[in-house]
Amino acid sequence: MPQSNGRRTSRRDIYRKLRQMVLTLELAPGAALSENELAASLGVSRTPVRESLILLAQEGLVQVFPKIGSFVSRVDPAQVADAQFLREAVELASLEDLPERLDTDIVAELRDNLERQRAGGLGLEEFFALDEEFHQGLLRLSGHGNAWTTVAAAKGHLDRARRLGLHGHESPAVFADQHLEIFAAVADGDVPLARARMRGHLRAVFNDIERIRAHAPELFAADPSTVPVRRSVVVWE
Numbered sequence: 001m002p003q004s005n006g007r008r009t010s011r012r013d014i015y016r017k018l019r020q021m022v023l024t025l026e027l028a029p030g031a032a033l034s035e036n037e038l039a040a041s042l043g044v045s046r047t048p049v050r051e052s053l054i055l056l057a058q059e060g061l062v063q064v065f066p067k068i069g070s071f072v073s074r075v076d077p078a079q080v081a082d083a084q085f086l087r088e089a090v091e092l093a094s095l096e097d098l099p100e101r102l103d104t105d106i107v108a109e110l111r112d113n114l115e116r117q118r119a120g121g122l123g124l125e126e127f128f129a130l131d132e133e134f135h136q137g138l139l140r141l142s143g144h145g146n147a148w149t150t151v152a153a154a155k156g157h158l159d160r161a162r163r164l165g166l167h168g169h170e171s172p173a174v175f176a177d178q179h180l181e182i183f184a185a186v187a188d189g190d191v192p193l194a195r196a197r198m199r200g201h202l203r204a205v206f207n208d209i210e211r212i213r214a215h216a217p218e219l220f221a222a223d224p225s226t227v228p229v230r231r232s233v234v235v236w237e
Helices: 011-023 036-044 046-058 077-096 104-117 124-140 146-155 158-165 173-187 192-215
Strands: 062-065 069-072
Touching: 011 036, 011 046, 011 158, 011 173, 036 046, 036 158, 046 062, 077 104, 077 158, 077 192, 104 124, 104 173, 124 146, 124 173, 158 192, 173 192
Parallel strands: none
Antiparallel strands: 062 069
16 A cells, blocks of 8 residues: 655655656656556656646746646657757856866865776666766866756756657767867866867767657647647657
C-alpha cells in the first residue's frame, strides 16, 4: 500500500524525482502520465504526485488537458533557445571576469573533471553530470559560482535537448574535446578565444535539435495548443 508522503518521502522529494525523470528522458517527451501509476511506482499517494505535476506544468515540462489527462511536454525549440540565450549570456560574461591568477584548487578540480570525461565506458548520465560540473566549475573560477543555480533552474527544455543530442552521438568524446579546448584557452589567459570556443560549444545543441527532429519529430513541440493522444512514446529505438 502506498505511503501517504508522511515521514519517508516529502512532497519536495516527489517533485524532484519526477522532474529528474522528465529531464533524463525516463519520462519521454509526449508520454502520457498516469497519477495512479506514478504514485504506485514511487510508493506514495496520488496527492503529492498531483501537486508535483502542477509544479512541473508551471515550469512547462508537463501539459495538463482537462478531461484528457497529463502529458510530458514535448521539447520546445523556442524555450530551448530562451534557456540557451540565458546560459550563453551568463557563461560568456563570466569568462570576462576571470582573475589574472586562477584559483589553483578549482583549476585542479577542472583538470580532474576533464580526465574523467575522457575515461572509457561512461554512461550518458555520468557524462552529463561531469559536463554540468565542468561548466559550474568555470563559473566558480570567475567568482560567479552562485549564478549556476539560476541557470540550472531555467534550462529544463535545454537539458532534454542536450540529452537527446548525446543519444545521437556514438560517443561524448566530441564534447569532452570541446571542454578541453575551452579550458586550454582559459588556462592560457586567452579570454577572446575561450569565449569563441564556449559560444560554439553551447550553440551545438541547435544542430542536434535539427538533426534529431528530422527523424523523430514527435519528440518536439509544433503547435502548443494541439491536444495529444494517449499513446506510448519512445525516445530511442
